[in-house]
Amino acid sequence: MSMKHKFVSTLTAVAVLGAAAAFPAAADEAKASANGHKYPSIEKTSADAPRQYKMSPEFQAQIKKLPPEFVQQFKKMTAKHTRYSEDATARQVMMELLSDVQCTTAGLMVENGEMAADCAVRASRHRWPKGHLMAYVKLEQINVDSLATLPKINEQVEGGLERVAEMALKKDFVSAGAEMGKVLSGCSSCHNLFRFGKGDSPYIVE
Ligand code: HEC
Numbered sequence: 001m002s003m004k005h006k007f008v009s010t011l012t013a014v015a016v017l018g019a020a021a022a023f024p025a026a027a028d029e030a031k032a033s034a035n036g037h038k039y040p041s042i043e044k045t046s047a048d049a050p051r052q053y054k055m056s057p058e059f060q061a062q063i064k065k066l067p068p069e070f071v072q073q074f075k076k077m078t079a080k081h082t083r084y085s086e087d088a089t090a091r092q093v094m095m096e097l098l099s100d101v102q103c104t105t106a107g108l109m110v111e112n113g114e115m116a117a118d119c120a121v122r123a124s125r126h127r128w129p130k131g132h133l134m135a136y137v138k139l140e141q142i143n144v145d146s147l148a149t150l151p152k153i154n155e156q157v158e159g160g161l162e163r164v165a166e167m168a169l170k171k172d173f174v175s176a177g178a179e180m181g182k183v184l185s186g187c188s189s190c191h192n193l194f195r196f197g198k199g200d201s202p203y204i205v206e
Pocket residue numbers: 090091094095097098101123136137153154157183184186187188190191194195196198199
């Protein structure tokens with residue numbers, strides 16, 4: 001099975017198996033989790049709708065090459081992200097994510113389930129950077145084959161963080177810690193594929 005087909009069928013399966021469970025209505029989801037626990041710290045701070053930026057012709061051409069059904073499925077997969085920054089770059093959003101992940105691990109280590117759960121859910125529903133995350137990867141990575149890796153990574157990282165929150169609230173810190181390990185390996189999988197440049201100095205010549 002090609003990557004494209006795998007991606008399409010993964011998402012179709014999700015749609016068939018219950019889109020409501022996998023992609024809950026954003027508004028309800030922002031207020032309460034399945035167990036009724038409220039997360040006040042994820043109140044909205046950014047815009048409700050993405051601002052449209054003028055993108056380079058090369059970028060637009062690359063996006064246009066994606067099959068429309070692929071774009072639709074991608075949108076469905078990321079539907080729980082309902083905060084859109086008009087200011088923050090991908091790196092800045094990633095720093096928020098890092099900070100929330102560190103806060104989650106701190107909460108788990110000192111057995112503060114509420115702290116861990118709040119931070120995990122906030123990390124899982126991080127805001128979109130200015131112009132969408134897609135604007136920060138290499139042009140040649142904007143294609144069905146590269147992006148087909150994302151549903152699995154997304155489930156591991158964002159799905160994992162939701163599971164960590166549930167476990168933390170149940171005070172099952174051992175399972176939450178183990179799940180957190182999988183989340184972290186998901187972060188590095190995505191970086192391995194889509195992050196380029198580590199800020200190397202142009203002045204170090206040898
Ligand atoms: C969907 C793919 C993806 C996932 C999942 C992901 N990242 Fe990232 N991350 C990126 C990309 C792309 C960049 C580079 C952005 C840039 O340089 O403009 C990045 C950059 C970063 C940076 C900045 C590093 C630097 O040197 O500037 C941090 C910190 C970071 N990510 C943290 C995390 C953490 C923590 C997780 C997991 C909870 C995570 N990321 C998950 C794609 C991802």
